[in-house]
Amino acid sequence: MEPVRVSPEELRRFVAAVFRRLGVPPADAEICAEVLVTADVRGITSHGVSRLWLYVKRLREGTVSPVTELRVVREGPTTAVLDAQNGLGMVAGHRAMELAIRKARAFGLGAVAVRNSSHYGIAGYYALMAAREGMIGMSFTNARPSVAPTFGVEPMLGTNPIAFACPTDEPFPFCFDAATSVSQRGRIEVLARLGEPVPVGWVVDREGRPATDAPAILAGLPHDRYAFLPLGGAGEELGGHKGYGLATLVEILCSALAGGPFLKDLADVDAQGRPKPSRLGHFFLAVDVQRFLPLEEFRRRVGEILRALRASARAPGAARIYTAGEKAYLREQEVREKGVPLDPPLWAGLRSLAEELGVPAPAPRGGAVGGGVRDVAAAWIVEGGRVLLARRQGADEQGGLWEFPGGGQEEGEDLRACLARELREELGVEAAVGEKLGEVVHAYPGLTVRLHLFRARIVRGEPRPLGCAEVRWVPLEELGRYALAPADRALLQGLGAGPAGPPPPDGAS
Numbered sequence: 001m002e003p004v005r006v007s008p009e010e011l012r013r014f015v016a017a018v019f020r021r022l023g024v025p026p027a028d029a030e031i032c033a034e035v036l037v038t039a040d041v042r043g044i045t046s047h048g049v050s051r052l053w054l055y056v057k058r059l060r061e062g063t064v065s066p067v068t069e070l071r072v073v074r075e076g077p078t079t080a081v082l083d084a085q086n087g088l089g090m091v092a093g094h095r096a097m098e099l100a101i102r103k104a105r106a107f108g109l110g111a112v113a114v115r116n117s118s119h120y121g122i123a124g125y126y127a128l129m130a131a132r133e134g135m136i137g138m139s140f141t142n143a144r145p146s147v148a149p150t151f152g153v154e155p156m157l158g159t160n161p162i163a164f165a166c167p168t169d170e171p172f173p174f175c176f177d178a179a180t181s182v183s184q185r186g187r188i189e190v191l192a193r194l195g196e197p198v199p200v201g202w203v204v205d206r207e208g209r210p211a212t213d214a215p216a217i218l219a220g221l222p223h224d225r226y227a228f229l230p231l232g233g234a235g236e237e238l239g240g241h242k243g244y245g246l247a248t249l250v251e252i253l254c255s256a257l258a259g260g261p262f263l264k265d266l267a268d269v270d271a272q273g274r275p276k277p278s279r280l281g282h283f284f285l286a287v288d289v290q291r292f293l294p295l296e297e298f299r300r301r302v303g304e305i306l307r308a309l310r311a312s313a314r315a316p317g318a319a320r321i322y323t324a325g326e327k328a329y330l331r332e333q334e335v336r337e338k339g340v341p342l343d344p345p346l347w348a349g350l351r352s353l354a355e356e357l358g359v360p361a362p363a364p365r366g367g368a369v370g371g372g373v374r375d376v377a378a379a380w381i382v383e384g385g386r387v388l389l390a391r392r393q394g395a396d397e398q399g400g401l402w403e404f405p406g407g408g409q410e411e412g413e414d415l416r417a418c419l420a421r422e423l424r425e426e427l428g429v430e431a432a433v434g435e436k437l438g439e440v441v442h443a444y445p446g447l448t449v450r451l452h453l454f455r456a457r458i459v460r461g462e463p464r465p466l467g468c469a470e471v472r473w474v475p476l477e478e479l480g481r482y483a484l485a486p487a488d489r490a491l492l493q494g495l496g497a498g499p500a501g502p503p504p505p506d507g508a509s
Contacts, residue, residue: 004347005339005365012037014354014362015049021357022059023066026426027464028091035090035121040340043331044177046186047122050193050346052353054119055088061275063268064118068092073115073259078103080112081258086277089120093139097126097284101133104286113253114282115260119143123163124177124328126284131165131173134295136287139163142254144266144278147181148227150236150244153206155227156263158280159184160250165325167295169303175325180247181228185221188214193345201233208234222269254281339365377415379423379433379456381463386473388463415452427471429461 012033019029032055040048058064068087072080080099084092096112103110120126123139130137143158159179166174183202191198192214203211203226211217211226220226231243255262260281268278289298306323314321335341342350347364354361381388416433423431437453463471 003341003343005341006362007339007365008037008041008335010362010365011040011049011340014350014359015052017359018052018056018353018357019066020425021359022056024059024088025067028068028088030426031094032088032090035094035125037340038125039122041332041335042122042124042328044122044124044328046184046190048340049342049350050189051119051121051186053349056353058118058268058275063275063277064088068095070095070114078107078109078111082112082114084114084117086116086118086279089118089141089280089282092117093120093126093141093282093284094129096282097129097137097139097286100284100286101130101135101137104130104135104288105133108288108291110284110286112284113258114284115255115258116277116279117282118278118280120280120282122177123161124165124175127163127165127177128173128175130286131167131175133286134167135289136166136285137164138283138285140250140253140283142251142262142266142281144268144280145264146185146221146228147230147247148204150230150234150241153204153208153227155221155224157181157230157244157247157251158266159228160247160254162246162250166289166302167299168306169296169299170306172325172329174302174306174323175328177324178231180231180243180250182231182233182243183228185218188217192218194343201229203228204234222267222273250283253283257283377419377422377452377454379419379431379454380437381423381431381456381458382476383457385477386475388458389472389474416454419454419456423456428464429458431456432459 012030015033015036016026016029019032020026024032036047036049036051039045055064059066063086065085065087068091069085070087070092071083071085073083074081080096080103082092082096082099092114096114100110100112103112120141123141126139127137140160140162141158142160145155145158147157147159148154149156157180159181161177161179163175163177165176168174183199188198188203196214197212198214198217200210200212203217205211205220205226206224217226229243230240230247232239232241234240251262254260258281261279262281266278266280268275270276289295292298309323310321310326312321351361419433420431423429434455434457437455
């Protein structure tokens with residue numbers, strides 16, 4: 001089946017709109033969208049937008065709160081225990097790693113445990129947050145029981161992933177992100193959607209026999225009829241006891257250290273099969289490399305290790321040797337050029353979900369899907385010789401800058417009104433939308449997106465961070481330092497010559 005391709009930005013917009021429609025605050029919805037789409041961009045499709053229904057279901061059931069209010073249980077200079085109070089795991093994880101990074105910057109190390117949380121997406125996302133700050137990052141989470149201990153058949157442990165990331169002198173960080181089981185539920189869901197069997201050695205039934213029927217496995221896991229095997233497989237001959245031990249290590253960090261529930265108590269249904277909060281635990285660690293040696297020396301040494309590994313002797317027939325994070329980087333380059341590939345059943349499901357919730361469906365980049373012209377508004381906020389820009393987390397210091405998008409028009413709403421509403425909801429400011437600067441047209445097979453760019457100024461309030469984006473004021477004369485789309489740069493070139501806007505809001509930086 002030919003995939004439908006959608007740009008990461010378009011997919012992010014759609015996912016954020018879904019979370020907002022379900023009552024998630026705009027900044028938190030942006031975090032959730034960023035975590036899910038990052039998984040697809042990096043090639044971890046089992047944890048990307050295909051998991052959107054998991055969050056929709058739990059928000060509707062009330063087992064996950066749309067508003068994530070973290071409570072500090074205990075805190076010291078380098079440590080903290082947080083209670084997520086059954087909020088969204090992606091929001092809790094993002095804030096917890098931010099706290100760990102702040103502590104590491106101040107004291108060299110930051111360790112934060114979280115309890116009473118929920119599914120937080122890919123573990124590597126949070127480790128990479130620290131790596132982008134020049135630190136070592138580690139991220140762990142437990143999960144609902146689905147993995148049997150070595151020599152067992154009952155699901156007791158979760159897939160309990162481990163993620164480690166650090167900066168290098170290469171174009172991408174080192175990032176190891178893996179479950180401590182042979183596979184996990186998300187990959188079974190992908191196989192079931194595609195009508196493919198589960199490989200032998202992933203799952204066993206209550207008699208210890210290999211199971212390969214994906215729909216049956218998904219139906220039976222909540223009833224303990226099947227269990228995943230730990231990393232290394234069944235028994236000890238190929239190291240299954242090592243995966244079992246690593247999964248237990250993660251359980252201790254995320255449950256015992258956090259003072260939260262563990263093992264069977266992390267199930268998302270009760271004894272009568274009724275939905276209940278899973279109350280998961282996470283653990284985050286940030287280490288400031290510069291407390292050990294200069295950051296550039298560390299980057300160089302890590303790069304030398306990775307290059308030596310890739311240059312080692314290859315097995316006969318092997319094309320090359322990879323290091324952790326490299327395939328994700330290569331996948332990211334392809335996705336940014338061609339779009340995120342979505343298999344047709346998933347694409348159809350997303351369009352159906354969009355219709356059900358009354359939000360605009362994602363516009364495809366490839367494949368003759370959809371049609372017509374879609375109008376979207378965006379603003380450049382220019383005041384006092386400065387322009388307000390946002391840099392999405394994960395972009396380089398001088399790259400990834402983007403305008404504040406509008407879109408999501410309500411019935412009968414014109415583009416200016418839509419834009420003012422979006423800036424109020426997303427940025428927390430009242431803005432006056434002024435003259436139109438121009439249009440940028442993006443043509444996709446079967447669809448044309450017409451981007452209308454307006455000048456705007458803030459009349460009340462101060463800009464707040466956009467969830468996964470840093471917000472900053474940039475002097476117009478310094479725009480040359482930043483990576484902007486050519487069309488955007490052309491539209492902004494003449495702004496510095498016009499009359500100065502009103503003074504910037506107090507406290508703007």
